[in-house]
Amino acid sequence: MSAMTDWLARASDERARAGVVRAADVRRNPQSRPGLLDLASNDYLGLADDPRVREAAVAAVGRFGTGARASRVVTGTTAGHAELEAELADLTGRPACLAFSSGYTANLGLLTALGDPGTLFVSDAHAHASLVDGARLAKSPVAICPHADLAALERLLREREQPRAVVVVESLYSVLGDAADLARTAALCAEHDALLVVDEAHGVGVAGAGRGAVHAAGLADAEHVVVTATLSKALGAQGGAVLGPAALRAHLVDTARTFLFDTALAPAAAAAAAQACRIVRREPERVAALHRVAGVIAEAAAIEHAPGAVQSLPVGDPRSAVDAAARLLDEGVVVGCFRPPSVPDGVSRLRLVARATLDPERAADAARQAAALAGVPA
Ligand SMILES: Cc1ncc(COP(=O)(O)O)c(C=O)c1O
Structure with a gap:
């Protein structure tokens, strides 16, 4: 084994132990999976599809x-x-x-x-x-x-x-x-x-x-x-x-x-x-619709309503966050899963992202489900 191969293997083991392995996975792509509810992407006003x-x-x-x-x-x-x-x-x-x-x-x-x-x-x-x-x-x-x-x-x-x-x-x-x-x-x-x-x-x-x-x-x-x-x-x-x-x-x-x-x-x-x-x-009404959906998500997940599109649901350790995100994906909902080093305070979180074009009721159901999986009493 070369010195570099050895180094890569050790780095990979360390990431696995810390629960911070990532995947660029097509199953998380809403445009490739019709029916998947997208609470993860940053298309806040739904304009990528306009x-x-x-x-x-x-x-x-x-x-x-x-x-x-x-x-x-x-x-x-x-x-x-x-x-x-x-x-x-x-x-x-x-x-x-x-x-x-x-x-x-x-x-x-x-x-x-x-x-x-x-x-x-x-x-x-x-x-x-x-x-x-x-x-x-x-x-x-x-x-x-x-x-x-x-x-x-x-x-x-x-x-x-x-x-x-x-x-x-x-x-x-x-x-x-x-x-x-x-x-x-x-x-x-x-x-x-x-x-x-x-x-x-x-x-x-x-x-x-x-x-x-x-x-x-x-x-x-x-x-x-x-x-x-x-x-x-x-x-x-x-x-x-x-x-x-x-x-x-x-x-x-x-x-x-x-x-x-x-x-x-x-x-x-x-x-x-x-x-x-x-x-x-x-069309400022699009921006207003985004904020309405963000409010609905925050209320359903019983978290503080953040002022932008991103509503952040603390989970704690990286493995629980990954498990919760995986269970949601199995249920047809994709959410952001943020773990170290992507979280500034070390607390892993599910990131529930509002979009102007989301159906508020569907978004609320998914947010309630996410909060239950994350252990937040809704
Ligand atoms: C705060 C902040 N700045 C900059 C960027 C980078 O933007 P882009 O994705 O266009 O490279 C991002 C995107 O993830 C971001 O969240």
Whole structure:
């Protein structure tokens, strides 16, 4: 056995012992299994299936083909990319937008392009892996701030040695589903001359009538606030974006490595997301329907109603979470199962995700079943 094969076998055994083995399993895919109730995917507004969004993608394939063929700065920029950036800026009320091939690469590109030894990154302890990786890859010192602890944030900013600081938070956190206090965080950042990066992966299309939590907090015009977003959740497509001042956009075009050295976002995804932005603006009732379903799920599962689409049901240890998710799948319900290292506080959970197009009664039945399997008295 080679040294690497031996190492892989030991790592695999350790994962099995810890109950954190994963599978990319087609049986969990609702589009491959008609009848499966989907309480796991991130298509919060049901737009991945909307005929207008599908048609926009098909038309873009007809015009541009299936792939973008090159980076945005070589030949990959199409009229569709400019249209998408204008629609996203319009929806969120931000001055400028740059699209990336995913939310992950948007976060990596932004943080690495902002980092240097004179800039302290202060990252919330519950920040998504893409933000953690971006901060790690940036040539900046990094401080991890206890989750949502504004007093600790104030101290870190006040006592820093670096002239510049970047504070990194999510507007709606992806695993626990809780919301950041953006107004107070932005005020602290302004007071201490820090830039605030808000990942709105779970906020765009969900918070503030769909225009995002930054817009809802009255911060769309704030020059010291930068938004990142994904196109792959409420917008039903694929891709990511950074939204902020025009000078930042220009900086990213010149320096963000995941923009420069990555093939442009596929034209079909750009067109689908642009169409989704128009629908979100024109049909706020979809966002209201999403929140109604989220409330029904939380009530049926007897858990606190989180402000976004994700309703989080604590289970405890990873094995019980896996067992509960497997039993639900046998019953025809797919839920998210989050275990270490995907949970920031070590507590494994079932993640029950609302969608605007779900039948509330079916969602409530499934949520009650999930709570019973997780041992929560409903
Ligand atoms: C908070 C957060 N940021 C970024 C991402 C990455 O987005 P994408 O899936 O578009 O790469 C995700 C997606 O899982 C997320 O939850």
